[in-house]
Amino acid sequence: MNRKIIYAGLAVLIAAILLAMPNLLDTSSLNTLNVGMVFALPVLGLYFILGLTGQMSLAQAAFWGIGAYTSALLTVNWDWSPWLGIIAAFFVAAFFGVLLGIPTLRLKGHYLAMATIGFGIIVGLVLLQWDTLTRGTDGISIPAYFRIGDFAFDKIEKYYYLLLAVLLTLAVAAWRVRFSRIGRGLLAIRENEMAAESMGINTTLYKVMAFSLGAGYAGVGGALFAHLPNTRYISPDTFSFDQSVVFLAMLVLGGSGTIFGAVLGAVFLQFLPEWLRFLDKGYLAVYGAGIMLIMVFLPVGVVGLIEQLLKPWLPRPAQLVAPASLLSKVGQPQSGESGQGSREAAAGQIVLEVRNLQKYFGGLKALDGISFKVVKSEIHALIGPNGSGKTTALNVISGIYRPTRGDVLFNGQAVGGKPPHRLTRSGLARTFQNIRLFPELSALENVMVGQHVQSRSNLLGAILPLPQSQAEERRIQQEAVAALEFVGLLDKQSELAKNLSYGEQRRVEIARALAAKPFLLLMDEPAAGMNPHETETLMDLLVKLRDQGLTILLIEHDMNLVMSLSNRITVLNFGKEIADGYPSEIERNPAVIEAYLGAEVVSA
Amino acid sequence: MEEIIQLLVSGLAYGSIYALVALGFVLIYNAVGVVNFAQGEFVMVPSYIAVVFLNFWGLPFILAYLGTILVACLFGLLFQQVAYYPLRHRTYLPVIISTIGASIFLQNAALVVFGAEPKKPESIFRPGDTFEISGIFIVPQYVLILVVTLLLVAFQYYLFERTKLGKQLQATAQDKTTAQLMGIQVNHMIIFTFMYSAVLGAVAGILVSPLLLVSKTMGGGLALKAFSATIIGGFGSVPGAILGGLFLGIAEKMAARYISSAYEQAFAFIILIVVLLIKPEGLFGEKISEKA
Amino acid sequence: MKLAFRKTYLSSLAVMALLLTVLMAACGDNTATTTSAATAAATTASSAATTAAANGSTTTAAASGSAAAASSLGPIPKGPAQINGTIVVALNTEITGAGSQTGELARKAAEIAVDKINNTGGVNGQKIELKVEDAQSSNTGALAALNKAADDKAVAMVGPVKSTQILAINDRIKELKMPALIGGTNVTLTQKGNEWVFRFRPNDGIAGNAMANFLLNDKGASKIGILHDSDAFGTGGADVVEAAVKKAGKQVAKREKYTTGSQDFTAQLLSIKSAGADALVIYGTNAQDDAVILRQIKEQGMKIPVVGSPSFGQTIVTSLASDVTEGVYVVQDFFTGRTPEYNEYAKAWQTKFNSEPDGLSAWNWDAIHLLSRIIAQVGTDNSKIREALSQVKGYQGAVGLFDFTRGGDGLNSVDVAQYKDKKLVFIRNVAVS
Numbered sequence A: 001m002n003r004k005i006i007y008a009g010l011a012v013l014i015a016a017i018l019l020a021m022p023n024l025l026d027t028s029s030l031n032t033l034n035v036g037m038v039f040a041l042p043v044l045g046l047y048f049i050l051g052l053t054g055q056m057s058l059a060q061a062a063f064w065g066i067g068a069y070t071s072a073l074l075t076v077n078w079d080w081s082p083w084l085g086i087i088a089a090f091f092v093a094a095f096f097g098v099l100l101g102i103p104t105l106r107l108k109g110h111y112l113a114m115a116t117i118g119f120g121i122i123v124g125l126v127l128l129q130w131d132t133l134t135r136g137t138d139g140i141s142i143p144a145y146f147r148i149g150d151f152a153f154d155k156i157e158k159y160y161y162l163l164l165a166v167l168l169t170l171a172v173a174a175w176r177v178r179f180s181r182i183g184r185g186l187l188a189i190r191e192n193e194m195a196a197e198s199m200g201i202n203t204t205l206y207k208v209m210a211f212s213l214g215a216g217y218a219g220v221g222g223a224l225f226a227h228l229p230n231t232r233y234i235s236p237d238t239f240s241f242d243q244s245v246v247f248l249a250m251l252v253l254g255g256s257g258t259i260f261g262a263v264l265g266a267v268f269l270q271f272l273p274e275w276l277r278f279l280d281k282g283y284l285a286v287y288g289a290g291i292m293l294i295m296v297f298l299p300v301g302v303v304g305l306i307e308q309l310l311k312p313w314l315p316r317p318a319q320l321v322a323p324a325s326l327l328s329k330v331g332q333p334q335s336g337e338s339g340q341g342s343r344e345a346a347a348g349q350i351v352l353e354v355r356n357l358q359k360y361f362g363g364l365k366a367l368d369g370i371s372f373k374v375v376k377s378e379i380h381a382l383i384g385p386n387g388s389g390k391t392t393a394l395n396v397i398s399g400i401y402r403p404t405r406g407d408v409l410f411n412g413q414a415v416g417g418k419p420p421h422r423l424t425r426s427g428l429a430r431t432f433q434n435i436r437l438f439p440e441l442s443a444l445e446n447v448m449v450g451q452h453v454q455s456r457s458n459l460l461g462a463i464l465p466l467p468q469s470q471a472e473e474r475r476i477q478q479e480a481v482a483a484l485e486f487v488g489l490l491d492k493q494s495e496l497a498k499n500l501s502y503g504e505q506r507r508v509e510i511a512r513a514l515a516a517k518p519f520l521l522l523m524d525e526p527a528a529g530m531n532p533h534e535t536e537t538l539m540d541l542l543v544k545l546r547d548q549g550l551t552i553l554l555i556e557h558d559m560n561l562v563m564s565l566s567n568r569i570t571v572l573n574f575g576k577e578i579a580d581g582y583p584s585e586i587e588r589n590p591a592v593i594e595a596y597l598g599a600e601v602v603s604a
Numbered sequence B: 001m002e003e004i005i006q007l008l009v010s011g012l013a014y015g016s017i018y019a020l021v022a023l024g025f026v027l028i029y030n031a032v033g034v035v036n037f038a039q040g041e042f043v044m045v046p047s048y049i050a051v052v053f054l055n056f057w058g059l060p061f062i063l064a065y066l067g068t069i070l071v072a073c074l075f076g077l078l079f080q081q082v083a084y085y086p087l088r089h090r091t092y093l094p095v096i097i098s099t100i101g102a103s104i105f106l107q108n109a110a111l112v113v114f115g116a117e118p119k120k121p122e123s124i125f126r127p128g129d130t131f132e133i134s135g136i137f138i139v140p141q142y143v144l145i146l147v148v149t150l151l152l153v154a155f156q157y158y159l160f161e162r163t164k165l166g167k168q169l170q171a172t173a174q175d176k177t178t179a180q181l182m183g184i185q186v187n188h189m190i191i192f193t194f195m196y197s198a199v200l201g202a203v204a205g206i207l208v209s210p211l212l213l214v215s216k217t218m219g220g221g222l223a224l225k226a227f228s229a230t231i232i233g234g235f236g237s238v239p240g241a242i243l244g245g246l247f248l249g250i251a252e253k254m255a256a257r258y259i260s261s262a263y264e265q266a267f268a269f270i271i272l273i274v275v276l277l278i279k280p281e282g283l284f285g286e287k288i289s290e291k292a
Numbered sequence C: 001m002k003l004a005f006r007k008t009y010l011s012s013l014a015v016m017a018l019l020l021t022v023l024m025a026a027c028g029d030n031t032a033t034t035t036s037a038a039t040a041a042a043t044t045a046s047s048a049a050t051t052a053a054a055n056g057s058t059t060t061a062a063a064s065g066s067a068a069a070a071s072s073l074g075p076i077p078k079g080p081a082q083i084n085g086t087i088v089v090a091l092n093t094e095i096t097g098a099g100s101q102t103g104e105l106a107r108k109a110a111e112i113a114v115d116k117i118n119n120t121g122g123v124n125g126q127k128i129e130l131k132v133e134d135a136q137s138s139n140t141g142a143l144a145a146l147n148k149a150a151d152d153k154a155v156a157m158v159g160p161v162k163s164t165q166i167l168a169i170n171d172r173i174k175e176l177k178m179p180a181l182i183g184g185t186n187v188t189l190t191q192k193g194n195e196w197v198f199r200f201r202p203n204d205g206i207a208g209n210a211m212a213n214f215l216l217n218d219k220g221a222s223k224i225g226i227l228h229d230s231d232a233f234g235t236g237g238a239d240v241v242e243a244a245v246k247k248a249g250k251q252v253a254k255r256e257k258y259t260t261g262s263q264d265f266t267a268q269l270l271s272i273k274s275a276g277a278d279a280l281v282i283y284g285t286n287a288q289d290d291a292v293i294l295r296q297i298k299e300q301g302m303k304i305p306v307v308g309s310p311s312f313g314q315t316i317v318t319s320l321a322s323d324v325t326e327g328v329y330v331v332q333d334f335f336t337g338r339t340p341e342y343n344e345y346a347k348a349w350q351t352k353f354n355s356e357p358d359g360l361s362a363w364n365w366d367a368i369h370l371l372s373r374i375i376a377q378v379g380t381d382n383s384k385i386r387e388a389l390s391q392v393k394g395y396q397g398a399v400g401l402f403d404f405t406r407g408g409d410g411l412n413s414v415d416v417a418q419y420k421d422k423k424l425v426f427i428r429n430v431a432v433s
Helices: A002-024 A027-052 A060-077 A082-104 A109-129 A156-178 A181-191 A193-198 A203-226 A241-254 A259-275 A277-297 A301-313 A390-397 A420-425 A443-454 A459-463 A467-486 A502-515 A532-547 A559-565 A583-588 A590-597 A599-603 B002-032 B041-056 B061-087 B092-114 B140-162 B164-174 B176-181 B186-212 B218-233 B238-258 B264-278 C002-026 C031-050 C060-072 C100-119 C139-151 C163-176 C187-191 C204-218 C232-247 C266-274 C287-299 C315-320 C340-353 C359-378 C382-389
Strands: A350-361 A364-375 A379-383 A405-410 A428-430 A520-524 A551-555 A568-573 A576-581 B131-133 B136-138 C087-093 C128-134 C156-158 C180-182 C197-199 C223-229 C251-258 C279-283 C306-308 C329-332 C393-396 C401-403 C413-420 C423-431
Touching: A002 A027, A002 A156, A027 A060, A027 A156, A027 A181, A027 A203, A027 A241, A027 A259, A027 C139, A060 A082, A060 A109, A060 A203, A060 A241, A082 A109, A082 A203, A082 B264, A109 A241, A109 B092, A109 B218, A109 B264, A156 A181, A156 A203, A156 A259, A156 A459, A181 A193, A181 A203, A181 A443, A181 A459, A181 A467, A193 A203, A193 A420, A241 A259, A241 A277, A241 A301, A241 B092, A259 A301, A277 B061, A277 B092, A350 A390, A350 A551, A364 A379, A364 A390, A364 A551, A364 A568, A379 A390, A379 A559, A390 A520, A390 A551, A420 A428, A420 A443, A428 A502, A443 A467, A443 A502, A459 A467, A467 A502, A502 A520, A502 A532, A532 A551, A532 A559, A559 A583, A568 A583, A568 A590, A576 A583, A576 A590, A583 A590, B002 B041, B002 B136, B002 B140, B002 B164, B002 B186, B002 B218, B002 B238, B002 C266, B041 B061, B041 B092, B041 B186, B041 B218, B061 B092, B061 B186, B136 B140, B140 B164, B140 B186, B140 B238, B164 B176, B164 B186, B176 B186, B186 B218, B186 C287, B218 B238, B218 B264, B238 B264, B238 C266, C087 C100, C087 C139, C087 C359, C100 C128, C100 C340, C100 C359, C128 C139, C128 C359, C139 C163, C156 C359, C163 C180, C163 C187, C163 C197, C163 C232, C180 C359, C187 C197, C204 C223, C204 C232, C204 C279, C204 C306, C204 C329, C204 C413, C204 C423, C223 C232, C223 C266, C232 C251, C232 C279, C251 C266, C266 C287, C279 C287, C287 C306, C287 C315, C329 C423, C340 C359, C359 C382
Parallel strands: A364 A576, A379 A551, A379 A568, A428 A520, A520 A551, C087 C128, C087 C156, C156 C180, C180 C197, C223 C251, C223 C279, C279 C306, C306 C329
Antiparallel strands: A350 A364, A350 A405, A568 A576, B131 B136, C329 C413, C393 C401, C413 C423
């Protein structure tokens, strides 16, 4: 209660300071603040790209410039209202974001950084040289002000409020995106792209989306820059590569993982030259050294650090509990979606069939024609010595590798070569041999990412408080809580995944896979690295899942687990299938014994 | 025809410089898996050092150039310690940002120390002198650039393929863990790579500074184009970097003359994006195998 | 482990710092030392100011100064004005960023002007205080610098020198009613209906016309090649040259452009060469580009007359391209050393900085001197300063004879000079009506 009063008081105080800002600052400081707020928009855009999605872009200044020129040209040449100009700036910049994103986002890391630099330089040159459109080096003077009726935002004091409104709106929008299914998808890509893909996230699409959203934000910033009341002038030299680096520095300084950090970093770095005037020419040297030092000593940025320091004093999120009705449904396959056959289908139905599957890596035949069938509501084990091709088989089935030859039939449909996110959508989920969680997300959020294919809110639903998207978000959360409770980790829900123990991480990964409500769960060595007690817990869990009707295909080395749980076993050696049958048959199969114990034992 | 040969000559000379800087990129990338965005400063800093030795101290060319290369070694070592080493266990993103910071720092430290005015280093050949062969004007410095680049590439081939140190460097580049298990001092190899990369930059700087003059921004443009050259040639490939550099040098001059001089500075990146789209493994590179 | 790593890191930083210091010590003529010397000098000057004569009292020197000024100024209320406290004059220039090279020179020129005035009794006994506002080599930076100047209560602003920056702050100048004594040479700057802007350099129209006319008339050229920087300055200049050539009924053989800092101009020069140009106009901006272009002209064996834009006359070009300047013509705002006023400027520069004075920055000196004389007569009211500036006619400064009664442009002629034995010699003055 007391705390609530303190928070309310703080909020009122901050709001009052923000509103009174033009009266508190002198003209030049207010002007600097305005420019800082304009810069905060491209930096917020970069937050989507770098902070959320973990992709590098050094083209923000180019998008910023595209936005500025869009709005300037529309208002000057065609007498558009600046309000429309700002909207057009968003869409034109976002369009160019897609244009750059589609070819380059297939590239990783350094290539991407480089390609974006190249794009930035090309845009800069086009703005400069295409003078019939952009008026080249003369730049453009923009006579129009933003207006509401007779009221014009023609003084920097007035413009401040306009900027504040736009910035707050877009920051809140960014905040809502972050805590939506879209935001979790983007974060998942940053944290582990392969796991994100196998949770049903179309990673390429999402990256392009982050890129164009970031570009759009930069475009809005550009439009607001073009209409700054005391300049209302733009020229190409402003939108240079150096400015992209400044945006990057702003985000990094504030903390690339926080929205508040992005805004504060932009404003702060805009004021910094004023405060460091005594350094004179040395200012930029200090600034460069500062970037390095932040990277080394303060990777989370200033705001990130403050957040970490404040954490013990902030209220802990309330422990969520799932309704019992949901808990009992965990592990039950989704019902009847996209005509995939329902739970009530006859027993003995084939869920997965692999026919003569081959996968070659160059000359290496990792899989050399294997075939087996997985029956509904059974635990099917895939075993074999190291290097026999088990994991390759799982990777081909789950879509990470394309098969060289052969078919994978899932619920009777050929799915070989489909990307993982499509397979997850049709009811297939997996866990990984070396755990692939999203380490910087909480256990709960990890599982919520698993719900991706079970939800459909789009970007608009994320940003606007639409009733159905809010209801969906509540459902996602409750089902995730239920899945966590199912694996016995209810009390760890707000713990970051990286801070969990090994066994707990395994169970979170299982809960995450279950959240997708799959027909078929692929598990790659779920018991690896577990102690006997943890393995025991795991075995109970698997039995429970099978009883719920889930079909499981697992790779495992723990023979005790395999023999006591499996309904059927397929044995691989050197990429070939050497046995297939019930556990009791496999135990006595001489080929299997030979593969495991070596030829001498058998012949002896 | 004469004009084309003229463009070829100057394209080859500038291409050689791109190739030298590109080699520096590739070696560091192969050793530690990061792209050094301050590679341009590996050219700029030694160029200023050479100016100090030649213009301020009046040292003879041989001494000044050897001294520059020595200081470049030290610089490579320091750079590795400050901008890379503390971040070696992190992902590539912090390293990229850190090297960008290093680049800003070094450029502006140069501004503080040497002032904003560019410097003209003493040079072996008098600026503006050329010799003419049947209508084609050849700048002696271009010839020097080509010869030294050729020698350096030959030396590097010998170093990497024929010496124990080279084998150790290659092993480190391919698999650090295994190299460590084989008793190779991986950290020393990484330091050496940075030093060697700085030496390549120093040689490029010494060769090119009589042409471009020495200023704080001289390295930035070179580095961006050299990086494009590494991708155009095939990223991570040493021959790819050399061929890519030469190709880019020539292509740029031809495009500037016959397509548009206004967009000269954009061609490198246009070619880059086109190559990335149609042949991401580079014109002279091998197909990059995917890892799961 | 962690401690050890921090040690390595910190010790590496220390070594880097040490290296920097050694380097700074290594080169005696570097600017870092001169800058600190300048700051020291400024400190002494301002401390002297506090002990200066009481408000309003006029020393003999100042009185005689304003008396002398009266003769060269227009109809301005005679007699010394009452001034209270130090007079703040802002210099809007580029201390950081790409333009820091020019910015540094502008600051030096302004500093010696202020020193000169303050050491000879100030303005009616009051000292001028120069506030250097960093335009950060960007439009927003120039705007911030202007706002800062207003906050610092500057009575007038000298600069900026970059045309785009002036365009960007044009409205704000009007709004603040801040007399702006600018150095940007884009023709349109003084045609924006802003009566607060006064230009202290000849505009590009004058320089460009002079370049074309000189080659056509004096050199008998008929097919002119144009090479220019694609920034505002170079493009604007080249446009004027092209128009002038066409107006004279002659031909432009080829027009080529480059981006600032291009480092190689072979393709452009070859293109102009094969177009058969019999003379070449180069409208450059950046001294480094200018120097490289001149060298490559020689390397390509081009032997046609070459005339360069004012930036080719900078001392940096002379020092960077000394081997290849022979015979090159340069259009200059004014030929240095033709007037005693310039010699005074050059002497002050050499005394303070012990280096070759930069002619292109001398307009800063003139702007501050003219300003101080006007303030001595009309006081520090901005409207009165503007009014008085617009009536200046026949004021002889270091860079030329100023006449603001025609509008915002104070100068209307340029000088043509030629490099002979690595030095510029005067050829002739070209006035444009």
